[in-house]
Amino acid sequence: MSNGIVDKKKNYKEVADILKFHYPEVEGEEFYKYLFPNNQLKGEKSVDYAKPNSIYLYKDPKDEGTERKLRRRIMLKDTWQEDYKSYVEGNPMTLCSGLSYRGMKNRLENAQQMNALVFDLDSVGKNELMNLFSRIGKKPALRTLPQPTFIVMSGTGLHLYYVFEGPVVLYPNIKLQMKSLKYDLTFRMWEYGGTTQEKQIQYQSINQGFRMVGSVNDKYNLPVKAFKTGDKVTLEYMNSYADEEENKVDINRPFRPTQYTLEEAEEKFPEWYERVVVKGDERPKRWDIKRDLYDWWLRQSYRAKGGHRYYFLMCMAIYAVKCNIPKKELREDMYRIFEELKEVEHNHPLEKDDIKSALETYDRQYYNFTIHDIVKLTDIPIERNKRNYRKQEDHLRRARAVQEIDYPDGKWREGNGRPSKEKLVKEYIKINPDHSPTEIARALNVSRPTVYKYL
Structure with missing residues (x-):
């Protein structure tokens, strides 16, 4: 057994002993009854959204x-x-979020209520717990x-459950506010x-799913x-407890109020009025974005x-959706x-x-995923392109003109003997920082993988 696994199991035992000393342990069956008291009965058929249910995932030996x-x-x-005894107890892989959903799928778009806001703390030992x-x-x-309300031992870390006195109804704008509150409190909670x-x-x-109480962490064979x-x-x-006022959730603001009447909107935003009214x-309008943005994101993999890492893959799918990259190409790039x-x-x-999971975000609902969200999820800083208010076409024409002045007659290609591909690619990028890998590959007559290698 490796030292890493020994340390994880040592941490687990010490944390379990401390938690047992201070707090009563709750069995998994009762835990989820407490978390989701309003689940439907078998055979109930709601005609409205008044009866959402928790949905969980489990590994089946079949x-x-x-x-x-x-x-x-x-x-x-x-x-x-x-069901708990059949599908959850002792199962090596089960997942459940703190949300309840309408219908049969546990997608964020189907989330109807938040019963609990849940946080994940990885790698917690005795000192971190104290x-x-x-x-x-x-x-x-x-x-x-x-x-x-609960602290759950996930195997190597902790899940902190904050169970609400009454479920919070997840209107679209409340989902966005809840995300901001969770990000704010995660920053406050997570300290190396x-x-x-x-x-x-x-x-x-x-909408994150967490290992279910009563199941087993399959990586370390430790009960949750x-x-x-x-x-x-x-x-x-x-x-x-939110650090920023803007990150607090206001349930009296379930929808974004508009500043315009329909008559004013028809005059000010005729294209929107025609499409929506x-x-x-x-549906959110999709911007026409060139594939350069997707290619740029692939170049950030070293960061x-x-x-x-999983969120980097997930954002690959989001950028692919934004840039209309075929799913087949995205899948190949992901692998x-x-x-x-x-x-x-x-x-x-x-x-x-993780690739299969990330590919699920190849969906139009992610068209308007923001830079702020991507930075938070991936921890990769993103600076907006600065073109001094010029269009990309004008910006590239200007860059090529500067290149011609600095290296007339294509002398930037010249060197002692045949230059290496690495030198060619790096010199080209220095002169043409805005060019995509595809454009670089075509200009230098090299493959795209070669371009990515030296980027």
Whole structure:
């Protein structure tokens, strides 16, 4: 057994002993009854959105050797005791978020209510847990944290569950506000050398699934345990710990109020009025973006850090959607980038299943995913292009003119003997920083993989 695994198991035992001393342990079946008291009964058929349900994923032995990794199941109140024993207890891989959904799929667009806001702290040992104890439940101040309802041992870290007194209805704008609140509190909670042994903060979606209580961490063969550490919380209580006022959730602002009447909107925004009001197309408008943006993102793979590798792949799919890159090409690029990312050092190995998961974000709902979101998820700083208000075509024409002045008659290509591909690519990029890998490859008559290699 490697020293790393020994250390993880030592941390687990020490953390379990401390939590048992301070708080009562809660079995998984009861844990989810407490979390989702309003799940439907078997056979109920709601005609509206009043009865959303929790949905969980579980590994089925019947799928061994097939491409199917996890099955999806609705958590129903009257069958939960039997279902828990059959699908969750002792299972090596189960996942469940703190949300309840309408319909059969646990996608963010189907999320109807938030029963619990959940945070993930990786690599927690005795010292980190004691530091966490010194911060939770204190009045809002620098680095203090709200008292969680449950602390769950995930195997190598902790999941902190803040269960709301009543489920928060997830209108579209409330989802955005909840995301901002979670990012804010994640930054407050995650401190290297204080509350975690991991250097990189990991921001997660409000829809993130977590290992279920009563299942087993398959990587270390450690049971996932829950401890009741506090009462249910209110949104006001959680808001009080946000560092930025703009990151607080205002349930009285479920929709973005408009400043214009329909008559004014028709005059000011005729294209929008025709598309949305007249034709009834309320989908977010997709911008016409060139593939340069996608190619640029691929070049950032060397900046991906251990805990953010999956999110780099996920954002590959988002940029592919924005730039209208075919899914087949995206998949090929992902497998190529995967070989590079899996070499980045981290406690949790990157697996090919992560590619399949990341490909699920190849969907039009991500057209308007913001730079701010991508920076948070990937921890890769992004500076907006500065072209001094020139269009890209004009900007490139200017760059080529400067190139011709500095290197007349194409002398930038000249050298002693035949220059190496590395030198060719690097010199070309220096002179043409805005050119895409495809344009560079064509200009130099080299392959795109060669361009990526030296970028």
